[in-house]
Amino acid sequence: MMDLVVLSLERWDGVWRRNQHLVAGLLAADPDLRVLFVEPPDDPIHDLRHGRRPGTGRGLTRIDDRLWTLRPVKWLPRRIDRGADDRLASIVRAAVETLRMPHPVLWINDPAAVQLAQRTGWPVLYDMTDDWLAAERPESAQRRIAEGENWLLQHAAAVVACSPELIRRKRSQRDDIVLVRNGVDTARYLAPAPRPADAPEGPYALYLGTLHRDRIDVDLCETTATALRGNAHLVLVGPEAWSAADGERVRAAGAIVLGARDREAVPAYLQHADVLVVPHLVTAFTESLDPIKLYEYQAVGRPIVSTPVAGFRDADGVVIAEGAAFAVTVASGIPASTRFPHGARPDAADWSERVAAFRAVLPGR
Numbered sequence: 001m002m003d004l005v006v007l008s009l010e011r012w013d014g015v016w017r018r019n020q021h022l023v024a025g026l027l028a029a030d031p032d033l034r035v036l037f038v039e040p041p042d043d044p045i046h047d048l049r050h051g052r053r054p055g056t057g058r059g060l061t062r063i064d065d066r067l068w069t070l071r072p073v074k075w076l077p078r079r080i081d082r083g084a085d086d087r088l089a090s091i092v093r094a095a096v097e098t099l100r101m102p103h104p105v106l107w108i109n110d111p112a113a114v115q116l117a118q119r120t121g122w123p124v125l126y127d128m129t130d131d132w133l134a135a136e137r138p139e140s141a142q143r144r145i146a147e148g149e150n151w152l153l154q155h156a157a158a159v160v161a162c163s164p165e166l167i168r169r170k171r172s173q174r175d176d177i178v179l180v181r182n183g184v185d186t187a188r189y190l191a192p193a194p195r196p197a198d199a200p201e202g203p204y205a206l207y208l209g210t211l212h213r214d215r216i217d218v219d220l221c222e223t224t225a226t227a228l229r230g231n232a233h234l235v236l237v238g239p240e241a242w243s244a245a246d247g248e249r250v251r252a253a254g255a256i257v258l259g260a261r262d263r264e265a266v267p268a269y270l271q272h273a274d275v276l277v278v279p280h281l282v283t284a285f286t287e288s289l290d291p292i293k294l295y296e297y298q299a300v301g302r303p304i305v306s307t308p309v310a311g312f313r314d315a316d317g318v319v320i321a322e323g324a325a326f327a328v329t330v331a332s333g334i335p336a337s338t339r340f341p342h343g344a345r346p347d348a349a350d351w352s353e354r355v356a357a358f359r360a361v362l363p364g365r
Contacts, residue, residue: 001032002364003101005092007116009109009129011039012069014262015239018129018162018182018292019109025355026362027066036099037063038092039071040110046077051244060095070095079140089116105363108156111148112141118151123363126156128166128177131288135214157363163290165310178361183351184295190344193268200256203232203335205305206273208266208293211257212241215286217307218249220279220326225255227327232334234277237261237269270300274336278306279326286310301343305330 004026008019023035042055057073072091078084093116096104106122108114109129117124132145153159153173160180161167167177205228209215225234234255240247251257261269270276276297280286287310294311297304305319305326306312313320321329 001034002030002362003096003099003104004033004035004107004362005096005101005104005116005122006035006037006107007092007110007113008037008039011071012037012063014264015260016263018127021183021185021351022355022358023067025351026359027064029355029359034066034099034101035068036092036095036101036104037067037069038095039069041072041074041088043074045075060098068095068099085113085115086119088113089119092116093120108152111152112144114148114151117155124152124156125158125160125361125363126152127180128159128161128170129289131166131169131285134284134288136285158361160358160361163288163310166288169288178357180354180357180361181349182290182292182295183349183354184292184299186299186346186348186350188264189267189270189296189299189348190341190346191267192341193271195272196265196268198258199269199272200233200235203274204235204256205232205275205277205330205334206235206237206269207277207279208270208296209238209291210241211236211238211247213243213246215280215289216242217279217281218242218246220307221250221255222253223324224277224279224327224330225250225253227331228334229254231331232274234330235269235273237266266296267300270296270302271340273302275330275333276300276302276304277330278304278309278312280307280309282307282309282322295348298345299348300340301345302340303333303336305333 006019010017010019012020027033042057044054047054058071061069063069072088074084104122106117106124108124108126153170159174159177161177162182164179167179170177228234236255236257239260247257289310291311294315305321307322308320312318319329
C-alpha cells in the first residue's frame with residue numbers, strides 16, 4: 001500500500017486543475033493507493049480585508065474510499081504569528097496519524113510549504129506548475145518562496161515540471177527534472193453537449209480559466225468586449241480572482257462573466273463558442289506555464305485566437321494577435337463558419353498519458 005500526502009495550491013472542488021486530474025488518475029491506476037489532499041489554509045483576516053465571508057477551515061473529509069481532504073486555518077498573518085507554519089504542519093501530521101499513514105510520500109506544489117518535509121523527513125516529490133519567483137508578490141512572500149524552492153530543489157527525491165521553460169530556468173540547481181505536461185480528458189470534451197442555458201443568445205467568444213492579474217490582460221478583455229458589442233459577446237468562464245474593479249470594468253464593456261463552472265459543464269461552453277480566446281499577458285511568469293486550456297481548446301477544435309503566450313504561440317492552428325489587432329481578429333472570426341464537432345481533436349494529449357508519466361517518477365514506486 002502506498003500513501004500520498006498532497007500539499008496543494010488549490011482546493012479539491014468542481015473546478016479541476018492539474019492536481020485533481022493527476023490524483024484521480026493515480027487512484028484509478030493503483031487500487032492500493034490512498035491520498036490525503038491538503039488544501040490551502042483558510043485565512044479569515046485576509047478574507048475580511050477583501051470583503052469575503054471568512055473561512056474557518058474543514059477537518060478531515062472523506063471524498064471516496066481512498067481519498068480525503070483537509071483544510072487548515074491560518075488565524076493570524078505570519079508577521080504576527082511566527083509559529084503559523086509549524087502549527088499548519090502539525091495539523092497535517094495529526095491527520096496523517098489519524099489515517100494511519102506510517103510512511104507517506106509528500107507531493108508539494110507550494111514551494112513555501114516545506115516545513116512539513118523538513119520536520120518529517122518523508123520522501124518528497126516537488127511538482128512545479130508555475131515559476132512563482134517570476135510572479136508579483138510581496139517581498140516577504142517572495143523570500144519564503146525562494147527559500148522553499150531552494151530547499152526542495154536540493155532535497156526532493158524527485159522533481160517534476162509542467163513545461164520545458166521551467167526546466168530550463170531551474171536546470172542550474174537541479175539537472176534531473178522530469179517533464180510531465182498537462183492534458184485533457186479527451187473523451188469528455190469530444191462528447192457533444194447541449195448549449196448551456198446561461199450562454200448568451202447568438203455568437204460568442206469564450207475565455208476559460210481563472211481570472212487573475214498574474215495571467216489575464218484586463219485591458220485586452222475590455223477592448224475585445226467593446227469590439228464585439230452589438231454583434232456578439234465575450235464570455236469569461238472561471239473563478240474570479242481579480243479585483244472587484246477589474247470585474248466591473250470588463251462587465252461595463254459588455255463582457256459576460258459567468259464565474260466558476262463545474263468541470264462536467266465546461267466542455268459545453270467550449271463546444272458552442274464561435275471563437276476561443278486567450279487574452280493573456282506575456283510575462284516572465286506566463287512564459288513558465290503549460291496552459292491546461294491549450295489542450296481543452298484543442299480537443300473541441302474551435303477556432304483559437306491568442307496573444308503570443310507560451311504554449312499557444314507554437315501550437316498548430318492558433319491565430320496569434322496582440323494589441324489592437326487582437327480584438328479585430330476575434331471579431332472577424334464571429335460567427336464561426338462551422339460548428340462543433342468539425343475539427344475536434346481526438347488526438348489531443350490525454351491526462352491518462354500524463355498520469356502514467358507522473359506515476360513513474362513517484363518516490364517509492
